[in-house]
Amino acid sequence: MVKPKYPKTLLEFVAQFNSDEACLEYLLEHRWPDGFACPKCKNKSGWWLPKYKRHECSKCHRQTSLLTGTIMHRSHLPIRLWFWSAYLISTHTPGISALQLQRQLGIKNSETAWFLLHRLRQGMVAPNRSLLSGIVEADETHIGGPSKTKKGRGVSQDENKVLIAGAVEVVEYETKSGELRQRAGRLRLEILKSADEVNIKKFLNENVEKKSVVKSDGWRGYSKYALEGYKHNRTVQVLIEGEKKYAPHIHRAFGNLKTWLNGTHHGVNPKYLQSYLNEYVFRYNRREHPMAAFSTLLGIVSQGKPLTLRNLVEP
Numbered sequence: 001m002v003k004p005k006y007p008k009t010l011l012e013f014v015a016q017f018n019s020d021e022a023c024l025e026y027l028l029e030h031r032w033p034d035g036f037a038c039p040k041c042k043n044k045s046g047w048w049l050p051k052y053k054r055h056e057c058s059k060c061h062r063q064t065s066l067l068t069g070t071i072m073h074r075s076h077l078p079i080r081l082w083f084w085s086a087y088l089i090s091t092h093t094p095g096i097s098a099l100q101l102q103r104q105l106g107i108k109n110s111e112t113a114w115f116l117l118h119r120l121r122q123g124m125v126a127p128n129r130s131l132l133s134g135i136v137e138a139d140e141t142h143i144g145g146p147s148k149t150k151k152g153r154g155v156s157q158d159e160n161k162v163l164i165a166g167a168v169e170v171v172e173y174e175t176k177s178g179e180l181r182q183r184a185g186r187l188r189l190e191i192l193k194s195a196d197e198v199n200i201k202k203f204l205n206e207n208v209e210k211k212s213v214v215k216s217d218g219w220r221g222y223s224k225y226a227l228e229g230y231k232h233n234r235t236v237q238v239l240i241e242g243e244k245k246y247a248p249h250i251h252r253a254f255g256n257l258k259t260w261l262n263g264t265h266h267g268v269n270p271k272y273l274q275s276y277l278n279e280y281v282f283r284y285n286r287r288e289h290p291m292a293a294f295s296t297l298l299g300i301v302s303q304g305k306p307l308t309l310r311n312l313v314e315p
């Protein structure tokens with residue numbers, strides 16, 4: 001399998017995807033990595049129809065669109081615009097607003113920028129994502145609302161305040177000098193109806209593999225019932241200044257999430273919060289693989305050896 005070359009910086013990205021044709025080349029490499037094969041008759045020869053971005057089979061004359069299955073299917077926007085938007089969204093750590101996207105890409109119409117962002121966000125929930133495993137820190141926090149109140153999970157009646165549950169993997173690794181350290185792995189965030197044992201159990205079961213070690217604080221929602229099938233480690237502490245931080249990973253994730261929501265989006269309507277949580281999780285979990293995030297957003301599947309436009313034109 002030959003891996004297509006991935007741009008590592010914005011400059012490389014701009015150089016590689018400087019035209020719609022270059023973007024099409026890239027799509028071809030991913031779409032038909034082993035060379036074109038007609039989905040109807042399996043014939044391997046044919047020709048490329050640039051105007052329609054389709055490949056026509058030389059035997060049965062069936063036309064196959066290069067964009068089918070991708071987010072660009074049936075879109076009239078330039079492919080380059082999709083590529084650049086997806087790149088900015090997947091690599092820009094604090095995320096990007098429709099207004100920023102519009103400004104940075106010089107998009108005339110604000111509705112176009114909003115549409116692009118909205119469509120790309122839809123690709124941020126992977127349907128068959130695998131569960132968190134190993135050591136997992138779990139906790140809840142409130143998003144929104146006027147000011148910080150004391151920890152009173154499940155008792156908040158403020159309609160602008162939303163309770164969310166979070167879980168993050170704790171990955172242990174060894175430094176070059178042989179020191180054992182921890183870093184955050186994958187993250188999950190979900191709106192929670194209340195922090196009772198029923199809802200906590202549901203959140204854990206949907207996001208964390210059984211037999212994992214779940215680290216939580218002493219909240220009663222983490223009951224025997226909620227933690228059935230898990231190993232429980234009650235060491236996550238409420239952060240009190242000056243005290244040792246037992247669960248830095250989930251608290252840091254919550255903190256960064258809030259900064260992002262307030263900074264980039266100036267607060268979020270509770271109605272749309274889950275989709276923002278999805279975006280945050282999507283980028284967080286792919287922070288070391290921006291090009292994988294990019295491909296996922298565009299709906300491009302990568303496998304096998306690449307095919308180029310030239311191969312298609314000269315079968």
Ligand SMILES: [Zn+2]
Nearest residue numbers: 038041057060
């Ligand atoms: Zn055919």
